[in-house]
Amino acid sequence: xxxxxxxxxxxxxxxxxxxxxxxxxxxxxxxxxxxxxxxxxxxxxxxxxxxxxxxxxxxxxxxxxxxxxxxxxxxxxxxxxxxxxxxxxxxxxxxxxxxxxxxxxx
Numbered sequence: 218x219x220x221x222x223x224x225x226x227x228x229x230x231x232x233x234x235x236x237x238x239x240x241x242x243x244x245x246x247x248x249x250x251x252x253x254x255x256x257x258x259x260x261x262x263x264x265x266x267x268x269x270x271x272x273x274x275x276x277x278x279x280x281x282x283x284x285x286x287x288x289x290x291x292x293x294x295x296x297x298x299x300x301x302x303x304x305x306x307x308x309x310x311x312x313x314x315x316x317x318x319x320x321x322x323x
Contacts, residue, residue, distance in 0.1 A: 227312065233284060244321060245323065246320075246321060247318065250314065250317045252315065253313070253314075254273075269282065272313055274321070283301055283307075
């Protein structure tokens with residue numbers, strides 16, 4: 218993950234993205250940040266996960282957040298979100314804002 222300001226990288230960190238299988242692949246494209254929430258409950262067909270420092274990127278549920286069990290996500294991948302360490306999630310939350318552009322690719 219790279220955060221830019223005035224054309225320069227002001228922060229970068231590692232992320233764990235969605236597993237490349239149907240229903241879990243991280244969306245690619247150009248988006249605008251939809252919302253920021255300190256605490257959020259993410260729900261899917263077979264999971265319900267509380268997250269911290271939620272930064273929603275798409276209305277379908279892709280966003281940046283802290284991963285409560287990062288070692289599990291390293292093996293299984295996320296459900297499409299961009300999972301971050303606690304310190305990275307807090308920093309991304311602080312450095313980004315509503316309607317800021319996000320490019321997602323791999």
